Amino acid sequence: MTKFSRIVTVSCLFAMMSFAGPQLHAQVKDTNKINASALKVEMIQSEEITLPAAFQVAIYESVIQQLKKQADFLHVYRDGDNNAANVPGLVIFHSTVIGFKQGSEDKRRVTTFAGVTSITIHCQFIDNQGKVLLGQDVNGNVRFFGDNLKATYDFAKKAAAVVSENFSAVGRS
């Protein structure tokens, strides 16, 4: 084998590995994902921390909006939706507020370092049998500019990302 053919062979092998590697990795990663056919989002609970109704609603609606964008492989049902009753592979998204710091848009606008609004929510994904498939704390905040709604938007984006990273539609894995 000439020196040239050796170089060509090694280059081909390297190219094949570089193409196949990420696909293999993705397949391995996908097998670690949780299979689900649909997701039912429950209204945000705030038992120990009293959360203003507007925040509760803003979080709930933002989560549904973001799930429809980022996790469109899952059908999203709302809390109480009768159509979700007998759906096989349904996962329930249960969330409880565990931390809430009310900031101030005015302070943020004036100082850009004070007045941070922060929300920490414990997210649980539960199957039909009541088994917790995944539990994770997710926080949302608005630090510099913008109204407090951005904290709920920030949380919703991160929560939807958690779903996107950890779940796959039934039949896709």
Next chain:
Amino acid sequence: MISDKLGIHMRTLRAMSAILICGVAALSALSQSTSQYKVGTITGVQPHQGAASSNPSAASYDVSLKVDDKAYVVLYTPPYGLQTVQYATGREFLVLVREKTISFNDVLGNSSELPIESRTAAETQSNPPNEASSSSPATVATQQQAPIKSTEIIGFDDVKGKTEGILTIEDGELCFVHSGIKSHIPAAAIEDVVTTDDSQRVIRGTLGKVTLFAPYGTGRALSDSLTIKYRDDNGGLHGAIFTTPVGTAESFKRALIAHGAHTTIPVTANAGVDSSHQVAAKGKQ
């Protein structure tokens, strides 16, 4: 020597008593002046007869106002030719009734003095005195809720966030009209209506700064918020948030309840009064 000291003590005591009496008198005068402000309810608005003339920007209105057991008609000429007063029936304000005029502070804290055109006992008005002030659903149901300018913050599927429109109640439905499109929810499907004031009462127990509990910049716009939760035909839970002009959310909530909406925080008898106080307080800030 002893008598001199006694005399000095007596003089000091008299001076202190005089100061104390003056202080008490001043305090009582102050409290009397603030207590003269009373809650007035607008019971009707009619264009002023002599003013339906050439210049529409100078339009005047005969505003019927109920204060305690008296009904007044005052002449009101809105600044800049505004016509929003036509939709103000049912709204409550803090007013100061004088012999010939009634004063009130607007949202910006500007004081206006309106001439009294007539003064009668409230019973002779078209609205019985207890009807306007009562907050019971049965009586509120008979009142027409005026459309209010509103911004939908989040929650309607077919409406983009932070869309401005008009919020009203028509045929037992909450309607949000924007760009000629009408979105509506049956009032009976609403399982909770909460205003900014409600959240403050629940969390703090007292009324504080309105903007503290809003997830959006209500501080800039001086607005109230109306948060609703409702069910769709499949039982799915939805939520929506609207901002409304300051002092209007409570009356809108009452009207929604009168049309069959539910709430977890009952409307208090003085809720409207609280809003009026807030209007006055904010105006003075």
